[in-house]
Amino acid sequence: MWPLKRECSCTSAQMHYSSSKMTRRGVYLMNHYDVVVVGAGPAGCATAIACAQRGMQVALLERATFPRHRPGETLHPAIEPLLEQLGMQGELTELPCLRHEGHWVHWDAAPRLIKFGEDAAGPWRGFQIQRAAFDALLLGRARALGVQIMQPCQHPTAMCKGNTITGVNLMSHRLTATYVVDASGRHGWLRRQLPMQWLEFSPRLIARYGYCQGEWELVHDAPRLLATQDGWQWIARVDTNQLHWTTLSWHTNSNLIAEPPDPLKHLTPVGPVRGAAVSWRLSAAPMGPGYVLVGDAAAVLDPASSHGVLKALMCGMQAAQAITDCLAWPHGEHAVHNHFKNWLHTQFNTDLKALRHFYSVHPCAPAWI
Missing domain, CATH: 3.50.50.60 (FAD/NAD(P)-binding domain)
Incomplete structure (x- = not known):
């Protein structure tokens, strides 16, 4: 036993x-x-x-x-048919949340907007929601x-x-x-x-995340994923005056100082910085x-x-x-x-x-x- x-x-x-x-x-x-x-x-x-x-x-x-x-507040539009199968038709759209057609990526080339897609009814829009x-x-x-x-x-x-x-x-x-x-x-x-x-499938990886109060004009239309020297930063607007951020460093040292990304350091932090183990495993x-x-x-x-x-x-x-x-x-x-x-x-x-x-x-x- x-x-x-x-x-x-x-x-x-x-x-x-x-x-x-x-x-x-x-x-x-x-x-x-x-x-x-x-x-x-x-x-x-x-x-x-x-x-x-x-x-x-x-x-x-x-x-x-x-x-x-919890991190993970950007929801793909494909979540709607799944919620419908769970008997939750339209409930997500009734919550106060921002909608966007994709996200900006600053990675291996010039910044580009990656859209979710579209159909005859128009472009698909994701949800930015409080988890x-x-x-x-x-x-x-x-x-x-x-x-x-x-x-x-x-x-x-x-x-x-x-x-x-x-x-x-x-x-x-x-x-x-x-x-x-x-x-x-x-x-x-x-x-x-x-x-x-x-x-x-990876070494030890820690994602840090937190919130800031204030304005950053580059995320008014959609969230942004930015490559950094040792990892990446994700920044998204949660509501009219609050931003969510997540960062990941290739470094395996989990004791590295955790702080908001450089573009947000002029803003007011909301709550503590938190972390989550995200090492790749199956x-x-x-x-x-x-x-x-x-x-x-x-x-x-x-x-x-x-x-x-x-x-x-x-x-x-x-x-x-x-x-x-x-x-x-x-x-x-x-x-x-x-x-x-x-x-x-x-x-x-x-x-x-x-x-x-x-x-x-x-x-x-x-x-x-």
Whole structure:
């Protein structure tokens, strides 16, 4: 059996279960779900929503209280049909957000505007939105579908029987499940407990991000990606008077001083500078007996690969379909697991190839590329 770690600190007031089982250690509140999802980001919420739409009983566990800070506030217009499939038609357009037709790139040539595309109705426009508002939108949809949301929920641990994940321990509460979904992001909740193989494709990379108050005229029309001597800078307007920035350096020293990009140093910082590990990696087995990895818990590329939230939603929805197939075809689980793995690896390798090429034409391309 795989080793387990300490248990969750959720209070009993946050749990609502229907049955109990007496053991020598005391009373354990028990409840069975078709799916338990750990992590309420875009990938986790998409998984929970798509599973609930298929009639499954779903529990969604999130360790942090909302709102929380995350990078990735530029949404590709292709996100709209995905949200429509999740039953959220038009909800994104009802939020206060800026729209743009693409983004400017200052990289290997003169600055150029890369547009999302267009159709007979006109140019496609992306969304510049506060991630906190977007996360709340997804969580609200999951709640409306009857998903049991447990938040905050610190330190859940995996329950195992042999090599199969059978649920999640939460102190004296035990949530059994046919499938447990790790949507904990780069934190990697499940891989910290189980001996999982990961494929590494880059050295240690840290993306820094933050906010500034004020005006910078070059991002009035669209976000901008700028090559620097040792990496890149991303600057986008969040609202009429606030800018979001993200930077990445090729240097592997995570203790480098983190500060806003040079073009924004004259502006007033809003809140602290934060960081996120974005080393390129891929799970060798993203789906197995009783578990699925989705979003950044399954595969990570740095933000320059673009469309991170879009990919997270797609991965969660694909996982929900894979779970549905496994429930309908128990004897074919292994084939479904391989199909999900092949889908994820194909998506990752396509993005990896494009990102490697993009970095290879950087004016100061990293030696490791």
